[in-house]
Amino acid sequence: MLILHDITVRIGDATLIQNVSADIRPGRLTAVVGPNGAGKTTLLRVASGEMTPSSGSVRFDDRPLASLPTREQARRRAVLPQHSRLRSSFCVLEVVLMGRTPHVEGAESSRDWAVAEAALDVVSMGDFAERSFPTLSGGEAQRVHLARALAQIWDSPDDGNRYLLLDEPTASLDLAHQHNVLHTARSLADAGTGVLAVLHDLNLAAQYADRVLLLQEGNGVASGPPAEVFTPEAIYRVFGLPVCVLAHPTQSCPLIVPDAGASPEAPTLHGDGDWLKRSAGETGNRRNGETGNRRIGEAANRRTE
Amino acid sequence: MPMSLHSLLCAVAILVLAGALTAPPADAQSAADTSRIVTLGGSITETVYALAAGRQVVGVDASSVYPAAATEKPSVGYFRRLPAEGVLSLNPTLVLALEGTGPPSVLDQVRSAGVEVHLLPDPATVAGTKEKIRRIGRLLGREAKADSLVQQMERDLAEARDVREAANSTPRVLFIYARGTGSMNVAGRGTSAEAMIELAGAKNAISGFEGFKPMTPEAVASAEPDAILMPSRGLESVGGVDGLLDQPGIDLTPAGENRRIVGMDDLLLLGFGPRLGTAVKRLTMKLHPDLTPPTSASQ
Amino acid sequence: MEPTLVSDKPRTADEAEASPRPQYADRMQERHRCRSRFVLGGLVVLLGVAVGAGLAVGAVGISPGQVLAILGDRVGVSLPWEFERRQALVLTSIRLPRVLLAIGVGGGLAVSGALMQGLFRNPLADPSLIGVSSGAALAAVVTIVLGSTVFGAWSDVLGAFLLPAAAFTGGVVATFIVYRLATREGQTSVTTMLLAGIAINALAAAGTGLMIFIADDDQLRDLTFWTLGSVGGATWTRLAVVGPCLLGGMLAAPLLARPLNALLLGESEAGHLGIRTEQVKKVVITLAALVVGAAVAVSGVIGFIGLVVPHLLRLAVGPDHRILIPGSALLGGGLLLGADLLARTIVAPAELPIGIVTALVGAPFFLWLLLRDRNRGTGYSF
Numbered sequence: 001m002l003i004l005h006d007i008t009v010r011i012g013d014a015t016l017i018q019n020v021s022a023d024i025r026p027g028r029l030t031a032v033v034g035p036n037g038a039g040k041t042t043l044l045r046v047a048s049g050e051m052t053p054s055s056g057s058v059r060f061d062d063r064p065l066a067s068l069p070t071r072e073q074a075r076r077r078a079v080l081p082q083h084s085r086l087r088s089s090f091c092v093l094e095v096v097l098m099g100r101t102p103h104v105e106g107a108e109s110s111r112d113w114a115v116a117e118a119a120l121d122v123v124s125m126g127d128f129a130e131r132s133f134p135t136l137s138g139g140e141a142q143r144v145h146l147a148r149a150l151a152q153i154w155d156s157p158d159d160g161n162r163y164l165l166l167d168e169p170t171a172s173l174d175l176a177h178q179h180n181v182l183h184t185a186r187s188l189a190d191a192g193t194g195v196l197a198v199l200h201d202l203n204l205a206a207q208y209a210d211r212v213l214l215l216q217e218g219n220g221v222a223s224g225p226p227a228e229v230f231t232p233e234a235i236y237r238v239f240g241l242p243v244c245v246l247a248h249p250t251q252s253c254p255l256i257v258p259d260a261g262a263s264p265e266a267p268t269l270h271g272d273g274d275w276l277k278r279s280a281g282e283t284g285n286r287r288n289g290e291t292g293n294r295r296i297g298e299a300a301n302r303r304t305e
Numbered sequence: 306m307p308m309s310l311h312s313l314l315c316a317v318a319i320l321v322l323a324g325a326l327t328a329p330p331a332d333a334q335s336a337a338d339t340s341r342i343v344t345l346g347g348s349i350t351e352t353v354y355a356l357a358a359g360r361q362v363v364g365v366d367a368s369s370v371y372p373a374a375a376t377e378k379p380s381v382g383y384f385r386r387l388p389a390e391g392v393l394s395l396n397p398t399l400v401l402a403l404e405g406t407g408p409p410s411v412l413d414q415v416r417s418a419g420v421e422v423h424l425l426p427d428p429a430t431v432a433g434t435k436e437k438i439r440r441i442g443r444l445l446g447r448e449a450k451a452d453s454l455v456q457q458m459e460r461d462l463a464e465a466r467d468v469r470e471a472a473n474s475t476p477r478v479l480f481i482y483a484r485g486t487g488s489m490n491v492a493g494r495g496t497s498a499e500a501m502i503e504l505a506g507a508k509n510a511i512s513g514f515e516g517f518k519p520m521t522p523e524a525v526a527s528a529e530p531d532a533i534l535m536p537s538r539g540l541e542s543v544g545g546v547d548g549l550l551d552q553p554g555i556d557l558t559p560a561g562e563n564r565r566i567v568g569m570d571d572l573l574l575l576g577f578g579p580r581l582g583t584a585v586k587r588l589t590m591k592l593h594p595d596l597t598p599p600t601s602a603s604q
Numbered sequence: 605m606e607p608t609l610v611s612d613k614p615r616t617a618d619e620a621e622a623s624p625r626p627q628y629a630d631r632m633q634e635r636h637r638c639r640s641r642f643v644l645g646g647l648v649v650l651l652g653v654a655v656g657a658g659l660a661v662g663a664v665g666i667s668p669g670q671v672l673a674i675l676g677d678r679v680g681v682s683l684p685w686e687f688e689r690r691q692a693l694v695l696t697s698i699r700l701p702r703v704l705l706a707i708g709v710g711g712g713l714a715v716s717g718a719l720m721q722g723l724f725r726n727p728l729a730d731p732s733l734i735g736v737s738s739g740a741a742l743a744a745v746v747t748i749v750l751g752s753t754v755f756g757a758w759s760d761v762l763g764a765f766l767l768p769a770a771a772f773t774g775g776v777v778a779t780f781i782v783y784r785l786a787t788r789e790g791q792t793s794v795t796t797m798l799l800a801g802i803a804i805n806a807l808a809a810a811g812t813g814l815m816i817f818i819a820d821d822d823q824l825r826d827l828t829f830w831t832l833g834s835v836g837g838a839t840w841t842r843l844a845v846v847g848p849c850l851l852g853g854m855l856a857a858p859l860l861a862r863p864l865n866a867l868l869l870g871e872s873e874a875g876h877l878g879i880r881t882e883q884v885k886k887v888v889i890t891l892a893a894l895v896v897g898a899a900v901a902v903s904g905v906i907g908f909i910g911l912v913v914p915h916l917l918r919l920a921v922g923p924d925h926r927i928l929i930p931g932s933a934l935l936g937g938g939l940l941l942g943a944d945l946l947a948r949t950i951v952a953p954a955e956l957p958i959g960i961v962t963a964l965v966g967a968p969f970f971l972w973l974l975l976r977d978r979n980r981g982t983g984y985s986f
Contacts, residue, residue, distance in 0.1 A: 074878025382954030
């Protein structure tokens with residue numbers, strides 16, 4: 001288990017996160033959600049060891065994270081960054097092969113190459129193996145980086161667990177690939193990997209995560225299964241956006257639908273282009289209408305109940 | 306640290322070697338194999354030619370521009386940056402060079418190929434020039450010829466002295482070394498230019514500093530020179546007399562007002578070679594206002 | 605709109621492992637292996653040719669047969685070609701150290717360039733970026749101009765050894781200052797280092813300018829020649845002094861290839877892959893400072909090799925540092941050897957400063973690179 005206990009991160013006068021705790025359990029997909037600037041990425045950086053917390057502890061399979069050599073950490077824990085700046089003209093497969101870095105001494109073995117290709121297949125990019133990386137679209141590049149992360153923790157270590165930390169893995173993907181990526185992450189979790197995913201899209205979190213950690217301005221405001229965390233009150237409190245929480249028509253998870261008729265702020269939810277267009281059209285009709293105001297009032301009432 | 310120790314040892318070794326070579330004894334007495342000579346330094350080349358040994362010269366450096374015959378010889382480039390193989394490819398038996406020729410490691414390589422290398426001191430004095438000529442004469446086995454060169458020089462210098470005494474004036478002279486208008490330097494104390502000015506019975510207009518310093522209009526004006534002396538190549542590089550007069554500050558000086566700008570061949574003026582007497586005589590004539598009509602400009 | 609998954613259902617990691625059907629892996633691995641063998645083998649041959657030419661061509665005529673005979677004679681093998689003592693001397697005490705120095709300096713500069721470009725992830729990075737060249741230049745200029753004041757008449761003699769020692773120290777000190785300025789609490793900011801390098805370069809340039817201002821004519825010419833570089837000062841003694849630095853740097857650099865590849869992904873990404881990035885930075889900077897410091901000390905400032913050679917290779921074989929670094933050593937050595945061959949034969953018996961030759965070849969190439977970059981929409985991918 002990767003345990004973040006009572007983490008506070010301060011840089012200068014700014015407190016990025018304060019007294020936040022989180023468990024990343026093997027076999028579970030934990031989603032971190034919250035508005036921009038809530039400290040989601042900071043939390044992920046603490047979990048990856050990239051950032052040392054000002055106070056609090058990080059334990060990696062019952063050992064302090066800092067006591068584990070960097071390379072040893074890298075064999076058990078892969079990170080998919082929000083966006084990567086690789087501009088070098090490596091082939092796609094060579095980029096995935098870089099994921100094997102913590103495992104190889106000298107040259108990569110045939111198995112390393114085979115693992116890289118299998119990882120590429122997992123993200124449905126198998127046929128791009130020989131393409132030059134800089135020619136890929138943003139979404140394709142993101143999936144290649146996911147494959148690189150998969151190749152990095154392909155093998156289960158002799159002792160302990162594997163962890164995958166995803167920082168907004170769906171940011172530059174189309175609808176189908178968002179689900180594809182989270183489906184992959186879900187499968188990994190089901191196979192015993194501990195997955196932490198920073199997500200913007202609450203519905204993706206609701207659909208794929210076992211646990212959700214809701215952050216607001218550096219504080220953990222709720223934590224638990226999606227159905228418990230995603231209440232209209234909590235979402236309104238954190239995002240300032242009235243929503244309806246419905247039952248998903250086909251899945252056993254909540255479905256969050258914005259109800260922001262007169263909200264002065266743009267919807268925080270994004271990622272699904274069609275949804276945005278549709279909701280913009282609908283809300284446009286009643287932007288200055290009475291309905292919107294009443295609904296905000298309703299939401300506020302619900303919150304105080 | 307091994308490097309500093311190593312270099313220190315080498316430095317000491319070379320110091321001993323160099324000391325042995327620059328000291329006057331042994332080598333200077335016996336004539337060397339003079340069949341193929343490389344001369345490095347304008348005044349040395351000039352001296353060797355004046356000693357009628359020009360036919361033995363197989364290579365010179367870039368500063369050897371007189372006599373014209375010397376410029377036809379292969380040049381090994383700048384004398385402080387000698388190419389070891391370039392020098393050896395001329396197959397010399399004797400290398401005559403001014404002090405400061407280098408780098409020392411190249412001279413060592415040349416020596417280790419069995420070539421005799423002599424570094425000659427180059428002081429900007431009459432005595433030093435005489436000694437340089439006599440020493441080259443001894444090395445080439447042409448002592449008599451060297452003596453006659455020195456005597457000729459003494460006669461020229463005496464003549465110059467007579468002229469100077471007749472002139473009965475001590476003009477203030479500003480020496481400007483120029484490589485284009487962007488780079489103009491004036492000569493202070495202790496320079497070879499000052500030595501020549503004094504040999505010609507004049508006075509260096511600059512006494513505030515040693516060596517060369519960039520020229521500023523105010524410094525030029527406050528120096529109040531009666532005449533300005535420049536190597537002729539430098540004078541050309543600033544556009545001749547008219548070009549120089551356009552420079553700020555020059556027109557404020559007595560020299561500028563009277564157009565007393567004297568240009569003289571670089572090597573003749575500053576070489577301190579066998580033509581020293583001629584150079585002093587000519588410079589004396591040019592610097593003293595009562596000896597020449599004021600219109601006289603370059604050459 | 606109902607969300608649909610992509611047509612072929614993604615397989616899980618375990619499914620994929622169960623049925624690996626490497627379609628590209630084997631072929632690409634083989635191609636990879638062949639490419640590095642082919643490229644490095646080719647460069648070794650190129651370097652061999654350059655060494656042969658460097659030994660056989662020069663102002664003093666020595667035929668290839670005589671070269672063999674002289675070298676054979678040294679190791680006790682007698683060959684049928686006759687040679688003179690002077691030829692043997694020119695070959696063994698002038699050309700041979702010179703050839704070796706050119707290889708060491710050229711290879712060292714090129715490898716340092718590859719390291720710098722990899723660390724800064726910037727195609728314009730070269731060793732001068734971290735202040736090593738300008739620091740060395742300032743120290744050298746101070747030695748040339750003030751040496752005679754401090755050491756009097758001995759300076760001409762001492763100068764031969766004082767100058768390299770001063771240049772080396774100056775280069776290393778300047779790099780150390782740049783590194784310290786960019787390091788806070790054990791974290792080195794590459795961007796700060798770049799900017800600190802610019803500032804230190806400017807300071808050193810000001811100091812150099814001041815020295816030029818007070819230099820006399822001979823010193824000025826010395827300075828000019830020094831800043832144009834030459835490997836003509838090669839002797840066995842000097843080779844013994846700087847050789848370990850140059851050779852050690854070149855041999856150690858390939859160990860950094862994998863970390864530098866990972867760094868191309870970004871600094872934190874490299875960290876996630878288990879690379880200790882702070883340590884990599886420290887090692888790269890130290891290696892570059894030692895190698896470039898030694899190179900500048902013994903041969904003056906030689907431009908463009910460090911910048912252009914890694915680019916040439918990147919164009920030809922791609923961005924993989926595992927080929928780039930050893931390839932740079934070989935190609936840099938070969939190219940500087942070639943440049944030196946030109947420098948010492950074009951105006952023989954005089955010599956051109958080698959910096960002129962490398963800049964003459966390097967500058968147009970660099971311009972071509974820039975224009976090509978501009979004309980290709982995607983740009984030269986680094």
